Amino acid sequence: MASIEMIGVTKRYESTVAIDDLSLRVEDNEFFVLFGPAGAGKSTTLKCIAGVEFPQKGLVKIGGTIVNLIEPSNRNVSMVFENYALYPHMSVYDNIASPLRSRLHRKSEPDIKKAIDKIATLMHIESLYDRKPNQLSNGQRQRVAIGRCLVREPNVFLMDEPLAHLDAKLKHTMRAELKEMQDAFNTTTIYVTHDYLEAMSLADRIAVLDHGRVVQLGTALQMYYTPGNEFVAKLFGEPEINLIDAQFYVEGGKTLISTGIGLTYEAEPDVAAALQTQEHNRLHLGIRGNNVAFSFQGGGEGWLRGTVFANEPIGNSVIMTVQLGPEQIRVVAPNDTNAALDQTVYVRLATANVLYFGADTRRYIVRHNQEQVSSVAHLRRAGREGGEA
Amino acid sequence: MAQLVLKNVFKSYDNNGKHKQNTPYAVNDLSFRCEDGEFVGILGPSGCGKSTTLRMIAGLEKITAGDILIGDVRINDLLPKDRNIGLAFEDYALYPPLTVFDNLAFNLRARKVPEAAIKEAIQRIAPLLKVDDLLHMKPQALSGGQKQRVNIARAIVRKPGLLLLDEPLSHLDGKMRQQLRFEIKRMHHEIKCTTIIVTHDQLEAMSLADRIAIMDMGVLQQIGTPLSVYDDPANVFVAGFIGEPPMNLLPAIIQKTAGGYCFTFQNSTLRIPVPTRYDEVLHNDMRVTLGVRPVDVVIDPDSELSTAIPVAVFENLGDERRVGVRVGENLLSLTTTDAIYYERGDIVKLRFQSEKTHLFDATTGVRIRSRHITVPRF
Numbered sequence: 001m002a003s004i005e006m007i008g009v010t011k012r013y014e015s016t017v018a019i020d021d022l023s024l025r026v027e028d029n030e031f032f033v034l035f036g037p038a039g040a041g042k043s044t045t046l047k048c049i050a051g052v053e054f055p056q057k058g059l060v061k062i063g064g065t066i067v068n069l070i071e072p073s074n075r076n077v078s079m080v081f082e083n084y085a086l087y088p089h090m091s092v093y094d095n096i097a098s099p100l101r102s103r104l105h106r107k108s109e110p111d112i113k114k115a116i117d118k119i120a121t122l123m124h125i126e127s128l129y130d131r132k133p134n135q136l137s138n139g140q141r142q143r144v145a146i147g148r149c150l151v152r153e154p155n156v157f158l159m160d161e162p163l164a165h166l167d168a169k170l171k172h173t174m175r176a177e178l179k180e181m182q183d184a185f186n187t188t189t190i191y192v193t194h195d196y197l198e199a200m201s202l203a204d205r206i207a208v209l210d211h212g213r214v215v216q217l218g219t220a221l222q223m224y225y226t227p228g229n230e231f232v233a234k235l236f237g238e239p240e241i242n243l244i245d246a247q248f249y250v251e252g253g254k255t256l257i258s259t260g261i262g263l264t265y266e267a268e269p270d271v272a273a274a275l276q277t278q279e280h281n282r283l284h285l286g287i288r289g290n291n292v293a294f295s296f297q298g299g300g301e302g303w304l305r306g307t308v309f310a311n312e313p314i315g316n317s318v319i320m321t322v323q324l325g326p327e328q329i330r331v332v333a334p335n336d337t338n339a340a341l342d343q344t345v346y347v348r349l350a351t352a353n354v355l356y357f358g359a360d361t362r363r364y365i366v367r368h369n370q371e372q373v374s375s376v377a378h379l380r381r382a383g384r385e386g387g388e389a
Numbered sequence: 390m391a392q393l394v395l396k397n398v399f400k401s402y403d404n405n406g407k408h409k410q411n412t413p414y415a416v417n418d419l420s421f422r423c424e425d426g427e428f429v430g431i432l433g434p435s436g437c438g439k440s441t442t443l444r445m446i447a448g449l450e451k452i453t454a455g456d457i458l459i460g461d462v463r464i465n466d467l468l469p470k471d472r473n474i475g476l477a478f479e480d481y482a483l484y485p486p487l488t489v490f491d492n493l494a495f496n497l498r499a500r501k502v503p504e505a506a507i508k509e510a511i512q513r514i515a516p517l518l519k520v521d522d523l524l525h526m527k528p529q530a531l532s533g534g535q536k537q538r539v540n541i542a543r544a545i546v547r548k549p550g551l552l553l554l555d556e557p558l559s560h561l562d563g564k565m566r567q568q569l570r571f572e573i574k575r576m577h578h579e580i581k582c583t584t585i586i587v588t589h590d591q592l593e594a595m596s597l598a599d600r601i602a603i604m605d606m607g608v609l610q611q612i613g614t615p616l617s618v619y620d621d622p623a624n625v626f627v628a629g630f631i632g633e634p635p636m637n638l639l640p641a642i643i644q645k646t647a648g649g650y651c652f653t654f655q656n657s658t659l660r661i662p663v664p665t666r667y668d669e670v671l672h673n674d675m676r677v678t679l680g681v682r683p684v685d686v687v688i689d690p691d692s693e694l695s696t697a698i699p700v701a702v703f704e705n706l707g708d709e710r711r712v713g714v715r716v717g718e719n720l721l722s723l724t725t726t727d728a729i730y731y732e733r734g735d736i737v738k739l740r741f742q743s744e745k746t747h748l749f750d751a752t753t754g755v756r757i758r759s760r761h762i763t764v765p766r767f
């Protein structure tokens with residue numbers, strides 16, 4: 001167990017900057033996720049901590065000690081890669097035992113057995129000891145690979161996209177299983193992924209990286225409900241958040257939001273207060289597809305008339321894209337929604353859920369009730385007996 | 390424009406056209422019909438025979454047995470060029486020295502269509518696929534998405550009776566893929582060309598096709614609308630293949646209790662009532678595979694026949710929340726949009742939505758249906 005600190009770390013490959021003056025601190029025992037698109041610098045950051053890459057600038061500290069000049073093998077860091085890299089000719093037991101039999105960490109066989117039994121119970125792999133890796137399912141292989149890393153009780157546990165090569169459906173199960181055994185890790189963990197569901201599910205905190213820099217640092221709920229800018233807002237949530245051109249103006253003491261799609265409404269007091277501190281009055285309104293209502297029958301107050309541009313069933317829902325003047329708005333509809341292309345449809349935005357971004361800066365300004373919605377406070381706690389409280 | 394009919398089509402890759410007894414057919418007794426103007430998706434994992442099927446329709450593979458008809462004409466023995474088919478593959482295969490316009494015009498010029506008519510045809514098709522601004526460019530200056538647009542435009546510019554698309558989106562990144570999906574769908578809406586798309590991506594098939602044919606190991610498993618294959622799967626394979634997050638599929642043992650039939654599970658104390666509409670087809674100790682989607686599992690403290698079970702996993706994913714419980718070796722997962730959160734170890738009782746609970750034969754995987762359609766109890 002140890003905290004990890006990176007101070008002003010820069011890593012260049014030839015002329016490309018992989019990470020750029022990056023500073024972050026991971027607390028002791030925290031499950032920390034590095035999240036971002038391909039090329040953001042996630043894996044490079046991980047490798048600098050592991051010691052397999054050397055930064056040109058900056059300090060890497062593990063447990064308060066500067067490790068820049070310490071060999072990877074002496075950092076007590078364990079790493080799981082995307083391909084699990086199990087020894088194909090060894091049994092599951094021997095695979096897990098291998099780090100404890102290495103010259104560096106040599107232990108006696110009875111101690112090894114004890115350590116493996118403990119880990120295997122936690123990972124649900126105690127019945128697989130005699131199998132070879134090719135006799136395991138993907139999920140079992142992953143558990144063995146993780147078990148092998150945990151068995152030597154590393155100070156730091158690094159995971160580089162361990163689910164990335166699984167097919168989309170298996171990923172859901174594997175992610176849940178990973179979450180289930182998280183308590184067993186009991187060590188500082190850094191996990192790299194480009195899948196927002198993995199990041200949200202697993203992380204105590206997330207660092208969103210782009211072009212080698214930290215764009216935002218915070219909890220999953222902060223990323224989803226109060227993203228720092230449009231880039232982060234687009235990365236979290238499926239379908240991607242809608243962004244609509246708008247402006248605000250003050251009239252008769254009211255702060256009004258006006259859009260190019262025929263919608264004008266009054267901002268809530270907390271939103272109005274934050275908007276009035278802004279230099280420019282041009283905004284982007286961010287609204288998620290599940291906060292837009294639709295109807296094929298006539299409109300009424302607050303309803304906007306548009307046409308169906310696309311209607312895509314995806315199983316448990318339909319993603320309907322509505323053409324509203326110059327804008328296209330994605331709406332999450334029930335899975336039996338049947339709309340013909342170009343037919344008329346009315347939509348209504350739940351304006352209380354709008355995120356406000358500056359049109360020039362693309363930075364987050366405010367949303368209604370922001371403190372409350374970005375914590376678990378807006379969720380009801382389930383009762384301990386039989387479901388709902 | 391034409392309808393496409395496949396009648397008992399077989400394909401074997403053995404030499405001399407003779408099929409050895411123990412080798413499986415690449416395509417095994419495949420029959421389906423694609424109506425005039427319809428958009429059909431052929432969906433399945435790699436090696437299921439979907440591309441082979443497409444290549445037989447196109448005339449790039451010999452048909453071992455059976456007939457393929459396009460608009461009442463048996464095409465088995467026609468050369469590919471005489472089948473009036475437009476083809477677009479995953480690889481764009483554009484002619485690099487030619488401009489986009491000349492690429493589009495190539496097939497028409499080969500057929501000696503007058504230049505004026507060629508120009509007219511291209512001007513009609515180019516805007517549909519947003520390539521009208523690219524006509525003077527060479528392929529190497531185009532992005533992957535643009536190349537695929539040109540490729541598809543080239544396939545439809547000669548007004549084929551049938552358009553065949555083989556994994557046209559699988560080389561493209563997420564954003565571009567969605568964009569092109571829109572455009573293919575809208576293009577089809579405009580020209581109403583009978584279209585077959587082959588894909589391994591169930592979301593792609595669902596969002597594009599009017600009907601989906603799902604194949605596995607050379608055999609057609611089910612054909613139907615996206616909603617019907619999702620809601621009413623014919624067997625375990627379709628149930629597991631369609632839908633994300635995937636359907637929970639668990640081996641279960643039926644037990645008769647005082648209150649009615651219940652699902653029970655090996656190495657688990659979990660008990661959940663079976664919807665009463667199945668009563669007539671069940672017996673005590675029967676082994677089945679239970680199939681229920683995460684959205685159709687409900688936490689219900691009042692479910693009298695259910696036993697309580699601890700929450701193993703809780704995930705807050707923003708748009709929705711997921712709860713997982715351990716059932717022996719397996720994880721049973723449910724999805725909710727309710728604003729409620731659980732912690733590991735919380736005790737819950739579960740119930741399945743009656744009409745959305747599926748039973749499959751434990752050995753064959755075939756769906757077990759209730760004899761009568763009953764009105765849901767809730």
